[in-house]
Amino acid sequence: MSIWRVERVLVTGGAGYIGSHCCKVLTQSGRLPIAYDNLSRGHADAVRWGPLITGDIRDPDRLAQALRDERIDAVIHFAALAYVGESVRDPLEYYDVNVNGMRTLLDAMLEGGCKRIVFSSSCATYGTPAHLPITEDSAQNPINPYGRTKLIGEWMLRDAAKAHGLRYAALRYFNAAGADPEGDLGERHAPETHLIPLALMAAAGLGPPLQVFGTDYATPDGTCIRDYIHVSDLARAHLCALDHLEGGGENVALNLGTGRGASIFDVVAAVERVTGRGVPLRFGPRREGDPPELTADPTRAAELIGFAPAYRELDDMIAHAAPWFGLSAQNQRGVASC
Structure with a gap:
């Protein structure tokens, strides 16, 4: 007799704007989201659909413990710094958090036997496009450190997939907007730039x-x-990507916009x-x-x-x-x- 078990998903940056909305839709799909966030920019009171683990994405021991203790089946990776202007002023911090953080997460996943990840990438990887609308085959020429860190993250996923059998979806967001239609979650940034x-x-x-x-x-x-896309739609797109990977679908990099x-x-x-x-x-x-x-x-x-x-x-x-x-x-x- 088979025993059904709820799928457990580690949501890095799960206390943030998009991450918290994603936790809600994961719960609605029958999964258990485990938010992992250092709360430097997220909000603990936005974590309402599963446990919160307070930790930094660059902490290998804390990540390994979370993956092991929570018996994680898949990861949705939001945790990052995401202000374009700030990335220009402090590029090394962006490379540390966004690139070193990705390296630390991938190491912990592979060591723990977790090989499915949905990655929060960005249309900033395209830079200034030569043609519109932007397709996934458009040249990726980021014009700021933030966009470059997201592109490096995509490269890391592609190379880890080839070397280690990692399964991934990289989702290139355009402009996230809106709030939970049921009023449970909103947008709170400090400073606000949207x-x-x-x-x-x-x-x-x-x-x-x-x-x-x-x-x-x-x-x-x-x-x-x-191109503005509703935050609840973005959250649901991560669920669609997770379903795609779990169904044996190919690794993908996709635009998310209207x-x-x-x-x-x-x-x-x-x-x-x-x-x-x-x-x-x-x-x-x-x-x-x-x-x-x-x-x-x-x-x-x-x-x-x-x-x-x-x-x-x-x-x-x-x-x-x-x-x-x-x-x-x-x-x-x-x-x-x-």
Whole structure:
């Protein structure tokens, strides 16, 4: 007689924005998420769907103990530093946490016999694209240390797969946005650098006017265009990737986006439309290294792991995020599955 056992997934960075949302969807799928986080930027109160192990991703003994004691079957790896500007100012810290941390994690996994991992990569690995939309075959030429550390992480996975039989999915996010539609989790960064929270904070009077960096780009309204994807969709994509690997699927590197671009002024208009509040603006010059437009071709994720976003509309993302900044908004649509 076979004995069914709940799959146990180590979620590094599980107290963070995307990691905590991922823990929730893992629980909904019947798995047990074990969050592993040093809480330097995450929040212990966001770990609500399984245990929290406090530890650093660069600590080999702590990682080995977690993998062994918790009998981990697979890993979802979010733990990283993720501010582009900070990576330019302090690149060695980014290489230490993001690259050395990946090395330490992979060593611990292989020593412990755990060979399935879903990796939080980034569209920052592409740099400034020559063509749009960006496909997985587009050249990866990162233009900042953060993007380079994520690309190195992908290289490490590919080489470890060849040498040691590691099974992996590398998910290249575009711009994460929104909050849990059921209101359990939101976005809390210190400092906050994401456009939608900053626009909501400006509308709510919780922060300064929204800074717009450049209005002279070669885009329809002169501001940068980005591909925003709902954080709950991102979380669900990790579940789809895990299912893919567990079903014997090939190692993959995939874009996660909606394929739709929204400019800064589009986001401002959506915030004003959803909340009924004006967004005060302040204008400044372009920031060095900001590409005019980044939009994903999400076709391959749909084909290979069966993932499609449930929340494609910017208004939905803003409606779900707004209550976290004291603003009223009406939630919109339901959720999807893989």
